[in-house]
Amino acid sequence: MLHVPNNSYFESLRDLLSHLEKIGKLRKITKQVDKDWEIACITRQVMYQRPDDRYALLFENIAGFKTPVATNTLGASRDIYATALGVPFVDGRIDKEAVRTKWTKALSAPIPPVVVKTGPCKENIMRGNDINLLKFPIPTWTPGLDAGAYLSAGAVIQKDPETGIQNAGVYRGMIKGPNRIGILVQPAKHSGVIMQKYEAANKPMPIAIAIGSPPYLGMTSVGRVPYGVDEMAVAGGLGGQPMEVVKCETVDLMVPAHAEMIIEGIVQPHFREQEGPFGEFYGHMGPIAQSPVIEVTAITYRNGTIHQGFQEQMPPSEGSCIKDIAMESILLTGLRQCGIPGVLDVYVHPMSCQSHVVVKIKPQFPSHAKAVYSGCWAVYPNRAKQVTVVEDDCDIYNDDDVTWHVSTRVQPDRDYTVWEKGTGLPLDPSMPKEMAIYSGKVGIDATRKHAYPPRSMPPRELMQTVQDQWSDYGLPALT
Structure with missing residues (x-):
C-alpha cells in the first residue's frame, strides 16, 4: 500500500x-x-x-x-x-x-515562479566547443525503428515574443550530434504558434529544454494548459508553492532551478531538416518529418545528474498515463468554465491514445450531452475523437459498466452525433498523411431519454449482507 x-x-x-x-x-x-x-x-x-x-x-x-x-x-x-x-x-x-x-485549483489560481540568482542546475556548465550531448545516455525508445536517441521527457520552454509569457511542452527531440537536436513542432500546438511568430519576424527563436524538472512541471507540460498561461505557474499551483527559476546562460528564458539538466539553444527561422521516425503515443511509428533544429548554445547540469525519460509508444505507457490524467483534469475544469452544468467527472480510456473520453453528468436539459461534446472539442480540439456521455449511476472507470450503459441506453440513429473534418493530429495513423490535419469526431449520448424499469439485480442491502458474512460461507476472500 x-x-x-x-x-x-x-x-x-x-x-x-x-x-x-x-x-x-x-x-x-x-x-x-x-x-x-x-x-x-x-x-x-x-x-x-x-x-x-x-x-x-x-x-x-x-x-x-x-x-x-x-x-x-x-x-x-x-x-x-x-x-x-x-x-x-x-x-x-x-x-x-x-x-x-x-x-x-492550479488552473484557476496559478502560482507564478520566483526568480533566484542561481540553482543546482548550474553546478556544471558546458559552452562552445565543450558542448556534448553525446556525453549523456539518452535512450533509443523503439529499438530498431527509431531514427536514433530521443529526448522524451524534457519540458521545452519558449517565450511568446508579443506577450513575453513562457510556454512549456513536451515534444520529441532527436539527437543529431553533439550540439544539434531535431524537434517536432506542429502548427496547431502552442510551440508551433510561438515559432510562427518568430518566423514571421524572420528572427531566431530562443529555446531551452529542462530535463528532470520538479514533478509538477512534468505534469503540466504534457497537458493542454490554455494558451497564454505559464505552465510553470500552473506547476506552482499543483505543488502549492512557487517554483524556483533561474535565467539561462545564453538565451533570455527562465528555467527551473532544481532541474537535473538545462539545454539552451536557438532555432533558426525557416530552416527544416529530416527528423524521425519515432515511436509515437498512438502505438505506431510516427512519420519522418521536416522539422526545425535546435542549435545548442549551452548545457548546464547538476552534480551527479540524472537523465529522465518518458516512454511513449504503445499504451499503456508512462507518457499515456500522465497525459490522460492531465487531459481529464483540464477537460473537467474547461467544461465547467464553459458554463456547462452538471459535469461530475471525466475519464480518458488508457488504451485510447486520448481518443476516447467518458464524461459523467447529471442531465438537466435536452441535448445536454451535445453541449458536453462541443465543450470537449473546444478544450481539446485535436483529441477526443469519441466522447461518451453517461449519467451519474455509471462508474466511468469500469469499462464493463460503461459498455452496459452504451448498450442499453443508446440508439445509434438517435444518439450518435458525427462531426466531419474536425481538428486532427498529424500523428493519428487512422487518417492518410495528406488529410491528417482533419479528424472526424463522434459523440455518444448514453443518458436515459425516458423512464426505465428497475435493474434486474438483488437489492443492494441484501448484497451487503452477503458480503458482511462472506467468510461464513467457506468461500475464498472477495477481491
Missing part, C-alpha cells in the same frame, strides 16, 4: 525518487544495461504488469556512461502519479477527487 503524507512537496526529481524508494515504489538496476535497447524493453516489461505492481526505475549502470537514467517516475500508474502530486490515499485507494481538486 502506498502512503503519502498530506501536503507532500517535492522540490526536485531527486526528492521524488527518494520518497518512491522509501515506499517501495522505486527499483534500482545495478546490472549494466545498453541505453539503445535495454532501458526501453525493461521499462515496457514493467508497464505490462498490473497497475498496482508497477514501479519507477533507476538504471545506475549504463554501458559507456556515468549518468543514471530514471523512467516511470510520474506515470507508471495512477497511484504513482498521485504520489508525485502529494495526494494522500484513503483506505489504500487513490483519492481521485483530490487529484481533480489540485488541478482545478
Whole structure:
C-alpha cells in the first residue's frame, strides 16, 4: 500500500525518487544495461504488469556512461502519479477527487515562479566547443525503428515574443550530434504558434529544454494548459508553492532551478531538416518529418545528474498515463468554465491514445450531452475523437459498466452525433498523411431519454449482507 503524507512537496526529481524508494515504489538496476535497447524493453516489461505492481526505475549502470537514467517516475500508474502530486490515499485507494481538486485549483489560481540568482542546475556548465550531448545516455525508445536517441521527457520552454509569457511542452527531440537536436513542432500546438511568430519576424527563436524538472512541471507540460498561461505557474499551483527559476546562460528564458539538466539553444527561422521516425503515443511509428533544429548554445547540469525519460509508444505507457490524467483534469475544469452544468467527472480510456473520453453528468436539459461534446472539442480540439456521455449511476472507470450503459441506453440513429473534418493530429495513423490535419469526431449520448424499469439485480442491502458474512460461507476472500 502506498502512503503519502498530506501536503507532500517535492522540490526536485531527486526528492521524488527518494520518497518512491522509501515506499517501495522505486527499483534500482545495478546490472549494466545498453541505453539503445535495454532501458526501453525493461521499462515496457514493467508497464505490462498490473497497475498496482508497477514501479519507477533507476538504471545506475549504463554501458559507456556515468549518468543514471530514471523512467516511470510520474506515470507508471495512477497511484504513482498521485504520489508525485502529494495526494494522500484513503483506505489504500487513490483519492481521485483530490487529484481533480489540485488541478482545478492550479488552473484557476496559478502560482507564478520566483526568480533566484542561481540553482543546482548550474553546478556544471558546458559552452562552445565543450558542448556534448553525446556525453549523456539518452535512450533509443523503439529499438530498431527509431531514427536514433530521443529526448522524451524534457519540458521545452519558449517565450511568446508579443506577450513575453513562457510556454512549456513536451515534444520529441532527436539527437543529431553533439550540439544539434531535431524537434517536432506542429502548427496547431502552442510551440508551433510561438515559432510562427518568430518566423514571421524572420528572427531566431530562443529555446531551452529542462530535463528532470520538479514533478509538477512534468505534469503540466504534457497537458493542454490554455494558451497564454505559464505552465510553470500552473506547476506552482499543483505543488502549492512557487517554483524556483533561474535565467539561462545564453538565451533570455527562465528555467527551473532544481532541474537535473538545462539545454539552451536557438532555432533558426525557416530552416527544416529530416527528423524521425519515432515511436509515437498512438502505438505506431510516427512519420519522418521536416522539422526545425535546435542549435545548442549551452548545457548546464547538476552534480551527479540524472537523465529522465518518458516512454511513449504503445499504451499503456508512462507518457499515456500522465497525459490522460492531465487531459481529464483540464477537460473537467474547461467544461465547467464553459458554463456547462452538471459535469461530475471525466475519464480518458488508457488504451485510447486520448481518443476516447467518458464524461459523467447529471442531465438537466435536452441535448445536454451535445453541449458536453462541443465543450470537449473546444478544450481539446485535436483529441477526443469519441466522447461518451453517461449519467451519474455509471462508474466511468469500469469499462464493463460503461459498455452496459452504451448498450442499453443508446440508439445509434438517435444518439450518435458525427462531426466531419474536425481538428486532427498529424500523428493519428487512422487518417492518410495528406488529410491528417482533419479528424472526424463522434459523440455518444448514453443518458436515459425516458423512464426505465428497475435493474434486474438483488437489492443492494441484501448484497451487503452477503458480503458482511462472506467468510461464513467457506468461500475464498472477495477481491
